[in-house]
Amino acid sequence: xxxxxxxxxxxxxxxxxxxxxxxxxxxxxxxxxxxxxxxxxxxxxxxxxxxxxxxxxxxxxxxxxxxxxxxxxxxxxxxxxxxxxxxxxxxxxxxxxxxxxxxxxxxxxxxxxxxxxxxxxxxxxxxxxxxxxxxxxxxxxxxxxxxxxxxxxxxxxxxxxxxxxxxxxxxxxxxxxxxxxxxxxxxxxxxxxxxxxxxxxxxxxxxxxxxxxxxxxxxxxxxxxxxxxxxxxxxxxxxxxxxxxxxxxxxxxxxxxxxxxxxxxxxxxxxxxxxxxxxxxxxxxxxxxxxxxxxxxxxxxxxxxxxxxxxxxxxxxxxxxxxxxxxxxxxxxxxxxxxxxxxxxxxxxxxxxxxxxxxxxxxxxxxxxxxxxxxxxxxxxxxxxxxxxxxxxxxxxxxxxxxxxxxxxxxxxxxxxxxxxxxxxxx
Numbered sequence: 001x002x003x004x005x006x007x008x009x010x011x012x013x014x015x016x017x018x019x020x021x022x023x024x025x026x027x028x029x030x031x032x033x034x035x036x037x038x039x040x041x042x043x044x045x046x047x048x049x050x051x052x053x054x055x056x057x058x059x060x061x062x063x064x065x066x067x068x069x070x071x072x073x074x075x076x077x078x079x080x081x082x083x084x085x086x087x088x089x090x091x092x093x094x095x096x097x098x099x100x101x102x103x104x105x106x107x108x109x110x111x112x113x114x115x116x117x118x119x120x121x122x123x124x125x126x127x128x129x130x131x132x133x134x135x136x137x138x139x140x141x142x143x144x145x146x147x148x149x150x151x152x153x154x155x156x157x158x159x160x161x162x163x164x165x166x167x168x169x170x171x172x173x174x175x176x177x178x179x180x181x182x183x184x185x186x187x188x189x190x191x192x193x194x195x196x197x198x199x200x201x202x203x204x205x206x207x208x209x210x211x212x213x214x215x216x217x218x219x220x221x222x223x224x225x226x227x228x229x230x231x232x233x234x235x236x237x238x239x240x241x242x243x244x245x246x247x248x249x250x251x252x253x254x255x256x257x258x259x260x261x262x263x264x265x266x267x268x269x270x271x272x273x274x275x276x277x278x279x280x281x282x283x284x285x286x287x288x289x290x291x292x293x294x295x296x297x298x299x300x301x302x303x304x305x306x307x308x309x310x311x312x313x314x315x316x317x318x319x320x321x322x323x324x325x326x327x328x329x330x331x332x333x334x335x336x337x338x339x340x341x342x343x344x345x346x347x348x349x350x351x352x353x354x355x356x357x358x359x360x361x362x363x364x365x366x367x368x369x370x371x372x373x374x375x376x377x378x379x380x381x382x383x384x385x386x387x388x389x390x391x392x393x394x395x396x397x398x399x400x401x402x403x404x405x406x407x408x409x410x411x412x413x414x415x416x417x418x419x420x421x422x423x424x425x426x427x
Contacts, residue, residue, distance in 0.1 A: 017368035024364035025357070032356020041344035042141045045148035047156040048336035049136040069133045069330065070119060076162045077117050080155060086111050093150050095142070114141045115155060135335065145341040152338035160332045167329065171321040178314035185307045192303065196296045214279045221276045228269045235261050 014021070051069055079085065086108045090096065096107050119133040138155045142148040239258040242251050323329040 013368060013372055017371060020371065021364035021368050024367050025360045028360020028363060029357045032360065033353050035352065035356065042143060043145040043148045043341040043344050044139060044141050045145070045152040045338045045341055046137060046139045047152045047334065047338040049138070049156055049159060049332050050335040051133050051136065052331050052333050072163070072166065073119055073133055073136060076159055076166065079162055080158060081112055083108055089151065089154055093147060095147060115139070115151065149338045149340050156334060156338065163332050168324045171324040175314070175317040175321045178310055178317045182307065182310045182314050185303060185310055189300070189303045189307065192296065192299055199292065199296070218276055218279050221272045225269060225272055228265050232262060232265050
């Protein structure tokens with residue numbers, strides 16, 4: 001500690017430097033009192049918002065709003081702290097009206113610093129953290145208790161409104177996307193069907209339903225031809241038998257009847273064969289036509305599969321949109337509304353003034369100690385023996401000669417008169 005090695009040395013330092021300590025302490029107390037008087041009290045108000053889980057379980061009806069609640073709350077906070085929103089709140093409640101010299105930018109900065117939004121994470125399920133928030137706390141520090149309550153309540157209300165609007169908007173956009181996609185795929189299927197129909201017409205190809213009908217018709221014709229062939233065989237046998245067993249006149253008459261029946265069957269056979277040839281010609285296609293038909297078939301299957309998937313997704317999006325509009329999904333509710341503060345949250349002025357006085361006293365002691373270090377002087381026999389190891393033979397006490405000197409005012413007057421006397425002697 002330099003020249004201070006004992007309590008006695010410390011007291012001696014206080015006796016020698018008491019004026020410096022007094023001046024520094026008084027000056028510091030005056031500054032502390034001025035700062036305490038200029039301090040403006042701030043009142044704190046807090047609104048607590050709870051993040052409520054969906055009413056209907058996700059397994060039964062899932063919402064289309066994805067992402068963690070922490071990320072959504074972060075986006076909402078960014079929108080709340082935007083310049084336009086803050087200026088609207090400042091104008092609505094006439095904040096900082098007693099400070100007309102402030103610019104809008106400075107007011108926005110002050111309001112941003114005065115409002116804080118913090119979230120409390122929900123309890124984890126297992127080892128995974130899904131980023132879910134259970135409670136959202138909005139705190140406002142304002143010059144008056146009413147302004148603090150109004151600002152905290154306004155931020156809470158806007159947070160709930162933005163949450164609802166953003167969730168509904170996201171669900172609406174999802175539903176609109178899948179509805180537009182479904183309409184586009186349906187239009188593609190309709191266009192493809194028209195193209196396929198035009199291709200069948202241009203290449204004289206039977207439609208898929210007509211192919212089965214024509215094949216079944218060919219099978220029926222084949223059966224009819226077999227029946228005709230059997231009847232012809234039976235008629236010929238009967239003619240042969242009649243020629244062998246009947247009288248010539250009777251046999252001639254019967255053979256004429258059999259010939260007429262065979263002619264009728266031949267005409268039917270010819271007609272059926274012609275119809276069968278036409279049907280078989282209609283069913284025959286070239287390899288290029290078959291290849292194009294395969295391409296059309298694959299395209300139609302792909303579009304129909306895509307349409308089924310999109311239709312299912314659109315149904316899910318519609319369910320999610322209904323959940324959001326009916327407020328059955330995740331929502332924000334006010335758990336604890338903002339209340340009027342009974343006391344200011346800042347420290348008391350008396351306490352600050354007292355702390356400033358104590359700090360001023362410590363600074364005065366530090367200044368006195370610095371002066372002692374600046375001019376280290378051996379002031380007693382104990383200090384000399386401690387520093388040099390030599391004991392002084394004799395010590396002369398300090399003599400206060402100020403008692404025998406004239407007063408300071410008289411000495412100052414004589415010092416003022418002496419230059420005047422010299423000037424008069426020179427003249």
